[in-house]
Amino acid sequence: MIMYLLYAVPGLLLGLYAQAKVKSAFNKYSKVRTRRGLTGAQAARAILDANGLYDVAVERVKGFLSDHYDPRSRVLRLSPGVYDNPSIASVGVAAHESGHALQHAKGYWPLQLRTTIVPTVQVGSWLGPIIFIIGLIINWISLAEVGLIFFGLTVVFAIVTLPVEIDASRRAKAVLVSQGIVSPEERKGVNAVLDAAALTYVAAAIQAIMIFLYYASLLSRRN
Numbered sequence: 001m002i003m004y005l006l007y008a009v010p011g012l013l014l015g016l017y018a019q020a021k022v023k024s025a026f027n028k029y030s031k032v033r034t035r036r037g038l039t040g041a042q043a044a045r046a047i048l049d050a051n052g053l054y055d056v057a058v059e060r061v062k063g064f065l066s067d068h069y070d071p072r073s074r075v076l077r078l079s080p081g082v083y084d085n086p087s088i089a090s091v092g093v094a095a096h097e098s099g100h101a102l103q104h105a106k107g108y109w110p111l112q113l114r115t116t117i118v119p120t121v122q123v124g125s126w127l128g129p130i131i132f133i134i135g136l137i138i139n140w141i142s143l144a145e146v147g148l149i150f151f152g153l154t155v156v157f158a159i160v161t162l163p164v165e166i167d168a169s170r171r172a173k174a175v176l177v178s179q180g181i182v183s184p185e186e187r188k189g190v191n192a193v194l195d196a197a198a199l200t201y202v203a204a205a206i207q208a209i210m211i212f213l214y215y216a217s218l219l220s221r222r223n
């Protein structure tokens with residue numbers, strides 16, 4: 001138990017810190033209107049159209065920061081706080097999600113890899129640990145190893161997510177200024193929101209790696 005905490009707590013703390021940072025940056029810059037005055041939805045539309053992605057729809061979705069790009073249906077879904085709001089935070093998030101649509105259109109391979117492994121990861125993230133623990137309990141090491149490999153896909157997913165997310169934010173920052181959606185002086189707020197969001201993905205990757213290492217250490221002690 002103490003060993004588990006030793007592995008799990010650092011990533012968990014970083015995750016909580018990053019989430020608090022996202023929330024505070026988003027709340028702060030949600031109240032700051034851009035000079036241009038485009039809402040998140042308008043900003044996304046402008047970025048998509050400027051890149052010829054007229055057929056990617058922009059829709060409103062319920063929730064707080066539930067914004068995402070769905071590569072399967074080619075739809076960009078923005079939360080109400082982003083969709084309707086002409087703030088620095090809103091256009092930052094909208095541009096980030098548009099960045100994923102641009103990645104998709106340009107065949108950016110880390111995004112393709114991530115999309116491909118999603119179904120397997122969804123199963124492996126819960127089935128892997130179960131198989132692993134059963135393997136340990138009945139002392140069938142090969143079965144535990146299969147469970148570990150299944151769970152390992154979660155680690156691969158979390159690591160592949162890093163370049164995908166950082167690249168989407170890089171595209172967002174560039175396109176917001178080049179299309180005049182935010183002025184160079186307004187970039188600071190966009191950076192604060194998007195960099196905090198990037199940190200949550202770093203924390204998630206560290207968490208996945210550390211849990212994997214913990215499982216691996218249990219297994220190596222059995223061998």
Ligand SMILES: [Zn+2]
Pocket residue numbers: 096097100164165168
């Ligand atoms: Zn993203």
